[in-house]
Amino acid sequence: FAAEKKRFKLAWSIYVGWMPWGWASDQGIVKKWADKYNIEIEVVQFNDYIESINQYTVGAFDAVTATNMDTLAIPSAGGVDTTALIVGDFSNGNDAIILKNKTSLADIKGQPVNLVELSVSHYLLVRGLETIGLNERDVQVINTSDADMVAAYSTSDVTALVTWNPLVAEILAIPGANKVFDSSDIPGEIIDLTVVNSKTLTDNPAFGKALAGAWYETMQIMSSDSAAGKAARAAMGEASGTDLQGYENQLDATKMFFAAKDGVALATSSELPKTMDMVRGFLFEHGLLGDGAATADVVGIAFPDGQILGDKANVKFRFDTKYMQLAAEQKL
Amino acid sequence: MSTVSIKNVWKEYAGQVILEQLNLEVPEQSFVSIVGPSGCGKSTFLRMLLSQEKPSRGEILIDGQPLAEEPSAERGVVFQRYSVFPHLTVAQNAALGIEFERAPWLGKLFGQKKRQALEEAEHFLEAVGLVEARDKYPSALSGGMQQRLAIAQALIKKPQILLLDEPFGALDPGIRADMHELMLNLWQESKMTIFLVTHDLREAFLLGTRLITFDRLRQNAEEVGYYGATITYDVPLQASDPIKQQAEVFEAISGLAGPNIDSSKPSRRDDPVVNVTVVN
Amino acid sequence: MSTVSIKNVWKEYAGQVILEQLNLEVPEQSFVSIVGPSGCGKSTFLRMLLSQEKPSRGEILIDGQPLAEEPSAERGVVFQRYSVFPHLTVAQNAALGIEFERAPWLGKLFGQKKRQALEEAEHFLEAVGLVEARDKYPSALSGGMQQRLAIAQALIKKPQILLLDEPFGALDPGIRADMHELMLNLWQESKMTIFLVTHDLREAFLLGTRLITFDRLRQNAEEVGYYGATITYDVPLQASDPIKQQAEVFEAISGLAGPNIDSSKPSRRDDPVVNVTVVN
Amino acid sequence: MRRIINRKPDRHLSLFLALLPFMLLLVAYVVSSEIRLAENPGDKLLPGLEKFSAAIDRLAFQADKRTGNYLLWSDTLASLRRLAGGVLASTVIGALCGVSIGLIPLVRAGLSPLVAVVSMTPPLAILPILFIVFGLGELSKVVLIIIGIAPFLIRDVALRVQELPSEQLIKAQTLGANSWQLALRVVLPQIWPRLIDSVRLSLGPAWLFLIAAEAVASQSGLGYRIFLLRRYLAMDSILPYVAWITLMAYLFDYALRRMQIKLFPWFANERGH
Amino acid sequence: MRRIINRKPDRHLSLFLALLPFMLLLVAYVVSSEIRLAENPGDKLLPGLEKFSAAIDRLAFQADKRTGNYLLWSDTLASLRRLAGGVLASTVIGALCGVSIGLIPLVRAGLSPLVAVVSMTPPLAILPILFIVFGLGELSKVVLIIIGIAPFLIRDVALRVQELPSEQLIKAQTLGANSWQLALRVVLPQIWPRLIDSVRLSLGPAWLFLIAAEAVASQSGLGYRIFLLRRYLAMDSILPYVAWITLMAYLFDYALRRMQIKLFPWFANERGH
Numbered sequence A: 001f002a003a004e005k006k007r008f009k010l011a012w013s014i015y016v017g018w019m020p021w022g023w024a025s026d027q028g029i030v031k032k033w034a035d036k037y038n039i040e041i042e043v044v045q046f047n048d049y050i051e052s053i054n055q056y057t058v059g060a061f062d063a064v065t066a067t068n069m070d071t072l073a074i075p076s077a078g079g080v081d082t083t084a085l086i087v088g089d090f091s092n093g094n095d096a097i098i099l100k101n102k103t104s105l106a107d108i109k110g111q112p113v114n115l116v117e118l119s120v121s122h123y124l125l126v127r128g129l130e131t132i133g134l135n136e137r138d139v140q141v142i143n144t145s146d147a148d149m150v151a152a153y154s155t156s157d158v159t160a161l162v163t164w165n166p167l168v169a170e171i172l173a174i175p176g177a178n179k180v181f182d183s184s185d186i187p188g189e190i191i192d193l194t195v196v197n198s199k200t201l202t203d204n205p206a207f208g209k210a211l212a213g214a215w216y217e218t219m220q221i222m223s224s225d226s227a228a229g230k231a232a233r234a235a236m237g238e239a240s241g242t243d244l245q246g247y248e249n250q251l252d253a254t255k256m257f258f259a260a261k262d263g264v265a266l267a268t269s270s271e272l273p274k275t276m277d278m279v280r281g282f283l284f285e286h287g288l289l290g291d292g293a294a295t296a297d298v299v300g301i302a303f304p305d306g307q308i309l310g311d312k313a314n315v316k317f318r319f320d321t322k323y324m325q326l327a328a329e330q331k332l
Numbered sequence B, C: 001m002s003t004v005s006i007k008n009v010w011k012e013y014a015g016q017v018i019l020e021q022l023n024l025e026v027p028e029q030s031f032v033s034i035v036g037p038s039g040c041g042k043s044t045f046l047r048m049l050l051s052q053e054k055p056s057r058g059e060i061l062i063d064g065q066p067l068a069e070e071p072s073a074e075r076g077v078v079f080q081r082y083s084v085f086p087h088l089t090v091a092q093n094a095a096l097g098i099e100f101e102r103a104p105w106l107g108k109l110f111g112q113k114k115r116q117a118l119e120e121a122e123h124f125l126e127a128v129g130l131v132e133a134r135d136k137y138p139s140a141l142s143g144g145m146q147q148r149l150a151i152a153q154a155l156i157k158k159p160q161i162l163l164l165d166e167p168f169g170a171l172d173p174g175i176r177a178d179m180h181e182l183m184l185n186l187w188q189e190s191k192m193t194i195f196l197v198t199h200d201l202r203e204a205f206l207l208g209t210r211l212i213t214f215d216r217l218r219q220n221a222e223e224v225g226y227y228g229a230t231i232t233y234d235v236p237l238q239a240s241d242p243i244k245q246q247a248e249v250f251e252a253i254s255g256l257a258g259p260n261i262d263s264s265k266p267s268r269r270d271d272p273v274v275n276v277t278v279v280n
Numbered sequence D, E: 001m002r003r004i005i006n007r008k009p010d011r012h013l014s015l016f017l018a019l020l021p022f023m024l025l026l027v028a029y030v031v032s033s034e035i036r037l038a039e040n041p042g043d044k045l046l047p048g049l050e051k052f053s054a055a056i057d058r059l060a061f062q063a064d065k066r067t068g069n070y071l072l073w074s075d076t077l078a079s080l081r082r083l084a085g086g087v088l089a090s091t092v093i094g095a096l097c098g099v100s101i102g103l104i105p106l107v108r109a110g111l112s113p114l115v116a117v118v119s120m121t122p123p124l125a126i127l128p129i130l131f132i133v134f135g136l137g138e139l140s141k142v143v144l145i146i147i148g149i150a151p152f153l154i155r156d157v158a159l160r161v162q163e164l165p166s167e168q169l170i171k172a173q174t175l176g177a178n179s180w181q182l183a184l185r186v187v188l189p190q191i192w193p194r195l196i197d198s199v200r201l202s203l204g205p206a207w208l209f210l211i212a213a214e215a216v217a218s219q220s221g222l223g224y225r226i227f228l229l230r231r232y233l234a235m236d237s238i239l240p241y242v243a244w245i246t247l248m249a250y251l252f253d254y255a256l257r258r259m260q261i262k263l264f265p266w267f268a269n270e271r272g273h
């Protein structure tokens, strides 16, 4: 049954690729689009990324910003049917493996590696190790909170770590820190999404349209070289605790899909199912698909072309290009 | 205006018998003086009358009814250790009982009513000589002043039964005499039943209509703890008797008033009080 | 074995004069009895002798030297309120002073030495009749027992100056007589100087070699706080005098021993102590 | 030679002694900072003192470009509002529940195990549930502070109530007090000054919980700012923020102490000062 | 009708009253869980009770695939070791500094402002500096607990020392005690039972800081596990962990209470029980 809603809530957290939500909300762009579709959208900023996903998962929010991996691991594995509404960007260097006073990834063997366990950093590490024929058992993973990563690096206990921006930039500024592997070596695998509860979306297409409209209007402004674009980027930088320069550095390591059609392209590419297969393999191995999971197939992932990875009867993660497509065609 | 019956009451602490076989019938309007060696259980006896402690055996009846299971306004008390309320000034301490009665909800009076309560309290403060210290907190009072405050506090409620545990111990003779007068007047006026524990035999005789003594009958070091104290003398007194006519009783009792005495040596002490009396 | 000189000492609390113009020369080996109405400043006077409080004006000399600025083992004390240590048993409380002396580092003796200290303490416990309560904690003692423990605790140190604040108030006549004996023996033995605050005039006469009274000379309600108490009588006593020979002094003093008396009405009280003495 | 317990410093010595450890800390900081900066002039961990003044100037006296607010003040205002709410509510709860538990055996039997258990539950571990129940707004932040410190206050107050001499309660009953009057006139007034002590002790934890709450979801507040700056290891801004929080907390502590002495003169005397 | 303050529940009623609120909480949980599960059978926030038993079985009684450890036990061991270190060290520090501050005016003048300031400093905000000084290993976790609770213990002990009747100190001095003996024989022994109360009150915060420390950098421990589990909202495992922490904390609390009564019989009597 279609339960029409009027009020919706979006949770976003502070990260380079999601800062536009905060700005769009501040600038009234979200409200403009919500008004257009005669709904209300509340945009809530989280400082704690995981908590924002958790709150989405337990139903406090209708939409949230998350990576492809965390979407699969938390809401989807938690039984919340979730649709990737907007494919915003993929990490293209934003996540990196850093060694202290060593220059080659192979040197990581046998070292303790500080990272946020079970996060995309962890995934990056595993993928990095694969490229040189190593495996997770060849290093010693130490869970370290992201907020303390920079400080942790300053101690002699830490010789290797994996983390994301802006922490990467801060650490690389310290003499002796060397980036030995980053997400540009596995392009398109760490994808930043804005995801929506599938049921809410089906019942209320207006919500999806308003979000997509607001997002791509914002993209257009921030990608322009005009004063307005620059001001937008400066504001986003400041909201994330840095300045224009710092924010643009982060953008440089991010493959933003300013144009809706680029997002559509990634979502429909043949690489995406392969990526998702690797991601779910990683999650399965680390017990993140639910401890009852016998295989990585428990959660079904649907792609725009109708292809389904995993359990067809239990599709909980859908890539849907419909709204991006509408945006690309200026039909919103 | 209450009779008190104590029926075969025993009290033990941690397996040690403190009091045993207490039997006592106290008619209404009695003024019972209690004397006995230090540590024999006089305060314990009062605590039982107050329902602060329960007898280990036996029962206490008031007007034929079992004692209420908790302290109540019918039974007032002045404790051996000063127990006034440290957070209230002298005047507030004195008026507290009135406030409890007249302000059932807040326990506090305001405006006209408050002034009236304070006035009534003032009357008692005057009687115990504390008017000038009206606004002091107990921490700024001398020991004797605190004790007098506790007395005023208890008297103001005019309880039916009043339990006094060495209330005048910290007072100088002058004030003490004032207190005696006050006490006797109130007693005659309100016809309450009073139990007074004191170490001053003279006081006991002067005030009481009846004198009872607590002591251990059997006593030797090995058996301590097996036998408690009990009532050894129970003497009716006539308030009008001149004290010196009671010299005989005095003598008999004074021989008992120490803890380590065995009854074979009735009086090896030269207590000045006794001496003076005996020479009369 | 110390002389005490008090030179024009005043004491004020919060702007209120409590004591004024105290002047006193006490030769060594004196036994000074102090009496006075409740709240006149007797305890305050002892607190100054103990260095617990400082005089507001004037000075106190001991053997010609200014009083040490802090309490010391030369000056022992028994406080008006029982002040024994709640965490130590009776025996441990009594032995504490010995332990402080012999175990400078730990304040605690062990083995043979400990047994010896406890034995010495036992001697004093016996004198105050607390041997049987040896292993009890103060919370399980009666008021009088705590007071006796405090006495034993102070005496065991044989201080040169001993300050006693109504130490016998909570004791029955029998025990009190024992305490008197004990006190006099110790005093004769160790030749200390004793200050005894008491409300029992008889006791004051019996024990003291000198009796001083504190009182306010000028007194009317409006002026309270402006005038403090001072020494009004200072009478030498001879321990050997029979008490009745001191009747005159007695009479004079008893007229003063109340707080609200103006000197024009010397004796309106019928204090039993006084009465009895006078009839002799 | 007086015993050390009797030697009281005069005003000047007191002030000197009080400042001494802070001076030492400052010197230690400056030295360590110099050493680190000599090795790496860009070191962010222990910035030089001049960096602090620049950061303080920026945060406190220049309007933020994005929002137009003076960050330090707007953050302070936001945080203080939450803190005040949480601490006041906790104090009221602490007084009410603490007195009930300490005074009424039936309530004690029923609630004291619950309070003990709640006080032992790490609130940060059940954040998701708290947020679901109380939402993500101001309420949840206040509630986190309450959950964090109220159990402590309750238990402390209950302990203090039980420490009142039993003679006092007996006495009040003989003066005719019913339970309610007794709580109101005998127990509560004696608990207030002790409650102030307890609140003083819980101010530190209250800030802790406030900062934790602000680090999860909020757009202003001192905790939020620290969280944001931490990722850049901007110690030149973080440390002034920390110092500011500490200063405020210390001033509250001081104010409470003065208040206790002013409002409850009998208490200071009882304590023997 | 007796006053409510005099009505003491018997053993059975006590037990019933103590369990009642927990029963109510359980019922509330089960009902809410049912409601949520009816909407989304995969709901992770309030899993059904059977999920808990499965999770407990997995965590406590089956070796972890990756490490071969029984997670619950190895985590518990790691955490308890840190907790014990931190609490013991804090207790010793609390007793020593608290007694010195409470007893010696010179120390009070010098240290009490410092302790007040430290107790107000949010430790989590200055973690980076702690790391530099104490490294990232076990030591820093223990130190975080100490920084978290020692100032509270110190201040509480100091307050308690100042509450001792001044007559006792005077009396001891007339018995010839020097400051050291006085601290050793008069003050400390009377502080122990009160210190136990203070430690009981600080157990909750101690766990809190332990969990926070383990969230920063570690490979084992209850706090580590909770944060890891939080990454995929595995409340079916988190809640048993929280319950387990609470249970242990409660047992410690209980043990401390028993110990206080056993070791310090005079204290319970003084308090009037």
Ligand SMILES: Nc1ncnc2c1ncn2[C@@H]1O[C@H](COP(=O)(O)OP(=O)(O)OP(=O)(O)O)[C@@H](O)[C@H]1O
Pocket (backbone or CB within 6 Å): B133, B136, B139, B140, B141, B142, B143, B144, B145, B170, B172, C013, C014, C018, C036, C037, C038, C039, C040, C041, C042, C043, C044, C045, C080
């Ligand atoms: N801390 C204080 N602040 C203000 N006044 C005080 C303080 N301590 C004592 N006083 C006042 O000093 C006076 C003398 O008190 P003190 O205890 O010396 O009397 P006392 O002679 O020992 O009386 P008692 O025989 O009743 O023990 C009293 O009036 C009391 O109110």
Ligand SMILES: Nc1ncnc2c1ncn2[C@@H]1O[C@H](COP(=O)(O)OP(=O)(O)OP(=O)(O)O)[C@@H](O)[C@H]1O
Pocket (backbone or CB within 6 Å): B013, B014, B018, B036, B037, B038, B039, B040, B041, B042, B043, B044, B045, B080, C133, C136, C139, C140, C141, C142, C143, C144, C145, C170, C172
């Ligand atoms: N809580 C207790 N536990 C164990 N024994 C106790 C307790 N309270 C009192 N006692 C013992 O009971 C006996 C009587 O005490 P009580 O206080 O009644 O004596 P008392 O006659 O009032 O003495 P005093 O004249 O000295 O006040 C004492 O020997 C005391 O040791």
Ligand SMILES: [Mg+2]
Pocket (backbone or CB within 6 Å): B042, B043, B044, B080, B165, C142, C143, C144
């Ligand atoms: Mg008694």
Ligand SMILES: [Mg+2]
Pocket (backbone or CB within 6 Å): B142, B143, B144, C042, C043, C044, C080, C165
């Ligand atoms: Mg006195």
